[in-house]
Amino acid sequence: MSLKYVAFEVKDQIAFVTLNRPEKFNALNFQMFLDICEAQRQIRRDSSIRAVILTGAGGNFSSGLDVKSVMKQPMQAVRLLFKWLPGNANLAQRVSIGWQRLPVPVIAVLEGHCYGGGMQIALGADMRYASPGSDFSIMEAKWGLVPDMAGLAMLRSILPRDKALELTLTAEILSAQQAAEYGLITRVYEQPGAEALAMADRIRQTSPDAAAAIKHSTHRSWLAGVRSLLARESWYQIRLLAGRNSKIAARRQTKDPDKAWSQRQSW
Template identity: 75%
Template structure:
């Protein structure tokens, strides 16, 4: 499958991923979902990639799901939502959760609209840098839908429950400064792309194996019990100290994200 709606290139160890359907404000059709997932898998397999910058073409990140496009072909909706087990991630959820499960830091650069499915994808990034004109909405309730693209995985660690409910139930559009005050985004910047490139370059000077372990530890232990957190920290540290820290052998295994994480099976 060639890439039509997502552009992907790697320069000096930094992967640039761009949602590229500007005539539709980067609204997500079925092919975009497939292409995002394909790019995530390509990044996982490439040990030369040390950071990812995720953005949207044409002045907007993404206006959300292209409902009309998807519903024109009901089979596409089925493919987006299908999963073998309830606890697995379907394709719609993988395009958000997949960024968290990469062994490299992912920075979302957000201009203009970041609504609905676009917001869910941005929540999958490790950091979100936004322009001053960016606006945000968890918009699914406006269309009578439940946010079902796994954005809640990140949202529950970013916002208090009442604020998350307020934003999700009202589908309100909020400006970048308010989103930063809430903790929804990392920073507001006059030039978020330049800031993202600067951060990605800084990350290139740290150990990629330590970065992979730190990211895995934080994402998997953030809501875990103290005992689980302590055990996981010790396990990662021992792996690093013993030199058994290859991202290729460990976190870069071609592993379906739906499968339970087990250190003996996955090297970490």
Template identity: 65%
Template sequence: MTTQQSADLPSQKSDATRALVTLERRDGIALVTLNRPDKFNALNYAMFRQLCAVQRTIAADRSLRVVILQGAGGNFSAGLDIASVTAKPSQVLGLLAKWLPGNANLAQRVSIGWTRLPLPVIAVIEGYCYGGGMQIALGADVRIASANAKLSVMEAKWGLVPDMAGLASLRAIMPKDKALELTMTARVLDGAEALNLGLVTRLADAPFEEACLLANELKNRSPDALAAIKHSTHKSWSASLRALLARESWYQIRLLFGSNFRIAASRERGKTDKAYRPRQRFW
């Protein structure tokens, strides 16, 4: 499912003979690449399964500090490969089936799974970012796009509803009327308009290099603090004030008694350059 090799595999290889989602570790940074460039990284069933496997691998590796998520070949993802996925009814069932209505199915985990990781996730958006690709990018904590990127919540174009959990992030970054307009019209936005609407975090001439700079900046912070900030923000954003206050206090207590708090304080005072310890498990 995952590989430590470069994501730039020859495009002429068939889906059966290459990793469609690759994972490369770079000094604490997990570089995840959608690797189907000859199809503009359109999502087939195998890619859904491999994305979830990569998320599990990252979650289990406490040495990883930041995730950078990108697409190979100059495009993030053109969305669902409808012809491929619907060719077998068992694949449609595999994407949508769930034990309980409130649980995430396979299609939803490839987006919401990034929000549940206890480390920052940065999406690099270039070229096409349509439909299912947009849903995956919405699961990231930060989205850095090129000005000429093309973004769309495109499911309505095919007579479908967005059903990959991207709405969980969309409702937190955009007013409801604007989100409805985008999802109902399936309109394609360039990077500048996406930035203006809050769909992306920032624009960059070289989005991947910008993501690497941000990732290295985040590596200078305590991994426990980053995990607490991310988890608390996602859990508390729409929660009651009482729940927010309780969660903040609980996480702060856990941080104060952790070794990474002491390391962070010493680093900021210039008394040590000691590396942080692996992230605590309780997130």
């Protein structure tokens, strides 16, 4: 499937996903939702990919939902929100939570505006590196809406409830420094793209199976009960010890630091 509004490239085991509608500040139209989900599917199928760098073209991450475009065709809104079961993710939610479900770390590079739906997508990433001039807003309340793109799944684990309510109730626009103080973004860098690439390269030096297990265990256990956390830790450790990459990790530490990793297990 060709992607119209998302640029997708894999280079040196790193997937580069770029929201690519710069003339509209990468505002989210219906096709872009489809393209993001397709990029996620391609990453999930490719076991050679070790990390994802998610960014926006033209100096902005995303200004949020292109309301005018979506509302021109009411069936598009229906398709965005439709789901067979209430607990499943619909198309609008998959563009955020889909990043959390991948077996590889996802780093969002945030420049310019990151508002509304764009913020929800960024919250789906595992790390968010922002430029000093970027700004952020959970903007849905401004349009009389509730944030409904699954960003809360991450927001509740990174912000106290009162601060999350402050931001969602007011639709306040935050500078990069303010967003960092809240904990909404991970770090502020003069060159966030270069820093994301350096982090992805560091991730490539570790076991792909360990990275997948750490990511899944962290997301699934962060707000889980202790018994569930302990069970998941033990199960993942057994799977890792039984896999080839555990033996390769030991060899890299003792004999051959350049020994190539085996392909990632299915997680």
